[in-house]
Amino acid sequence: MRILVLGGTTEASALAARLANRADFNPLLSLAGRTRDPHPLPIPTRIGGFGGVEGLTRFLRHEDIEAVADATHPFAAIMSRNAAEACARAGVPLLALRRPPWTRQEGDRWIDVPSMEAAVAALGETPRRVFLTIGRMELSHFAAAPWHTYLVRTIEPVGDALPVPNVVAIRDRAPFDEAAEHALMERERVDVLVTKNSGGAATYPKIAAARILGLPVIVVARPRVPAGVEEVATADAALDWLERRHARTP
Structure with missing residues (x-):
């Protein structure tokens, strides 16, 4: 069974590991190419875009893809919409593999917002020391509030x-440690x-x-999975879905 995994996440890597060396599957992992040195993975990998819905539809047909697992980042909304449209056009079943969102715990001081623009507005007019952990692609939104000092962590x-005027840049990659995060926020006097x-x-x-430091956290809500797309939370559940699909393939 020819499978396309749209990756770039821990969940995609976990699914790739489960598909490796399976004689009944012929998987291909696709990465967007935004990270220069991705970790090596145990299945064939392509890097780069498809050229929108039209390009992805052509790719699915040309490669005889029989199922797609969308294991992109929960905030990769454009790619997920393109995948849903392309799979519908090509008649290819699509699954969304999404880790569960975080939930508010006792002691959290969350400010829930629906968008990055709303996150900028929630910072207010008083200058603050802001720790941005949103990736590089979304940083430009905060240019609308240049009076803050920004601690920015990106890969x-x-x-x-x-x-x-005031940006402190940190290059680092997850996973992170709670004690180190605590020390970083204290040292940088994060507000x-x-x-x-x-x-x-x-x-x-x-x-x-x-939470331990009593800091407010502005939390941007994730976009919804496209309508009609089945969703699972783990690589094991995604593998089960693929196995069931394969069992029904003539």
């Missing part, structure tokens, strides 16, 4: 993504944390550290 260099509700254990320590 790739920040470059000119956030053109404001507020801004994060996407990505879910997962690898980046949760910042949430736990903010």
Whole structure:
């Protein structure tokens, strides 16, 4: 069974590991290419975009793809919409593999917002020291509030993504440690944390550290999975879905 895994997440890597060396599956992992040095994975991998819905539809047909597992980041809304449209056009079954979102715990001081623009507004007019853990692609939104000081943590260099006077850039990659996150926020005198509700254990320590420090956390809600797309939360559940699909294939 020819499978396309849209990856870039821990869940995609876990699914790739489960598909490796399976004689009944012929998987291909696709990465967007935004991270320069992705970790090596145990199945064939392609890097780069498809060219929108039209390009992905052609790819599915040309490669004889029989099922697609969308294991992209929970905030990769455009890719997920394109996958849903392309799979519908090509008649290919699609599954969304999404880790569960974080939920508010006792002691959390969350400010839930629906968008990155709303996160900027929630910072207010008083200058603050803001810890941004939202990835490089979304940083430009915060140029609308240049009076804050921003501590920015990304995998790739920040470059000119956030053109404001006061930026402290940190390059690091998950998983993170709660004690280290606590120490970082204390050392940098962070007033507020801004994060996407990505879910997962690898980046949760910042949430736990903010709780202990009593810091407010602006939490951007994740986009919905496209209508009509089945969703599972684990690589094992995704593998079960693929096995059931394969069993029904003539």
